[in-house]
Amino acid sequence: MAEHSLFLAPLAGYTDKAFRQIANSYGADGSVTEMVSAEGLARDSEKTKHLLDRYSEDEKLIVQIFAPSADPVARCMDTLLSFNPHMIDINCGCPVPKVVKTGAGSALMKDPEKVCQMIKAIKSRTDIPVSVKFRLGWDSSSINYIEFAEAVHNAGASVLTLHARTRAQGYSGTADRNAFRSLSEHMKGSGAFLFASGDIFRPEDAAEIIDGCGMDGVMFARGAIGNPFIFRMTKEYLKTGSYSLPDTEEKVMTAIRHLRLAISCYGEDIACREMRKQLMAYIKGISGASSVKARLTQASTEEECVNALMPLVK
Numbered sequence: 001m002a003e004h005s006l007f008l009a010p011l012a013g014y015t016d017k018a019f020r021q022i023a024n025s026y027g028a029d030g031s032v033t034e035m036v037s038a039e040g041l042a043r044d045s046e047k048t049k050h051l052l053d054r055y056s057e058d059e060k061l062i063v064q065i066f067a068p069s070a071d072p073v074a075r076c077m078d079t080l081l082s083f084n085p086h087m088i089d090i091n092c093g094c095p096v097p098k099v100v101k102t103g104a105g106s107a108l109m110k111d112p113e114k115v116c117q118m119i120k121a122i123k124s125r126t127d128i129p130v131s132v133k134f135r136l137g138w139d140s141s142s143i144n145y146i147e148f149a150e151a152v153h154n155a156g157a158s159v160l161t162l163h164a165r166t167r168a169q170g171y172s173g174t175a176d177r178n179a180f181r182s183l184s185e186h187m188k189g190s191g192a193f194l195f196a197s198g199d200i201f202r203p204e205d206a207a208e209i210i211d212g213c214g215m216d217g218v219m220f221a222r223g224a225i226g227n228p229f230i231f232r233m234t235k236e237y238l239k240t241g242s243y244s245l246p247d248t249e250e251k252v253m254t255a256i257r258h259l260r261l262a263i264s265c266y267g268e269d270i271a272c273r274e275m276r277k278q279l280m281a282y283i284k285g286i287s288g289a290s291s292v293k294a295r296l297t298q299a300s301t302e303e304e305c306v307n308a309l310m311p312l313v314k
């Protein structure tokens, strides 16, 4: 792991092999897959395995799995290891009711022992680093991230990512930066590598969390959607104290490159439809973007998407 790592966070519906490739090309030190069902992998589901696709140059496949208990984790290991992952992350933060009601995602905040058993199931099969991504707690009356972090680290997780919100907060409300400081103070000297997640949208946010709160790295999530440049900008900022923004041409050309990668993964029809929200994120704030957005909504081919975007480049 680099001294201060900048990762692309797992984002269901976004961090497919195309987005991970784009983020890595702008300097991400690692990019995490969308959450992948351990049960789906255990059953050898083609649809689930598709989420682990990667380009050959994507050397560091970081796979996030979700499961309600150690049993599917143990059963998925043969399939998972056949993809040669660089790191395996366990999701303990997903707040979506469909996931939580099975006992997976943030429901695991209530049962750290289950997570420890999952870690042990992985560790009994491989030396690949295990990481855990978790929240402050289930809700404001059950904040337990410090005890949780300590328990999973003792069970063998060497990388810990705190999303500094409770399950009850979902993705709203502000992430609690003081929690990053408390976690890093508590885990000092333990050897755990600590990532921060939550409300990290600008290079200044990352610097404050790394330099001010003592975390080892940050994961960009919503801040990287339509903005993979954040990795380059943050590296520059951490090194020099300033950074330059991408110009319109770079934004548009990167959006088109991202679209073409998605087309090579899913075909033109699906990719043009699925990529609309991301293409719009790339051009947000550019003068003339609203009329382009209207055209993108109608576009269903690569040519139509490119023709909609190019007028933005003078």
Ligand SMILES: Cc1cc2nc3c(=O)[nH]c(=O)nc-3n(C[C@H](O)[C@H](O)[C@H](O)COP(=O)(O)O)c2cc1C
Pocket: 009, 010, 011, 012, 013, 033, 034, 035, 064, 091, 092, 093, 094, 133, 163, 171, 175, 197, 198, 199, 200, 201, 220, 221, 222, 223
């Ligand atoms: C659309 C969307 C999908 C997400 N999918 C996942 C996921 O699959 N696994 C996970 O651990 N977190 C997931 N997250 C949470 C993010 O990784 C991140 O922790 C959260 O968005 C907080 O960071 P931010 O405030 O900087 O966006 C998702 C978030 C969003 C908005």
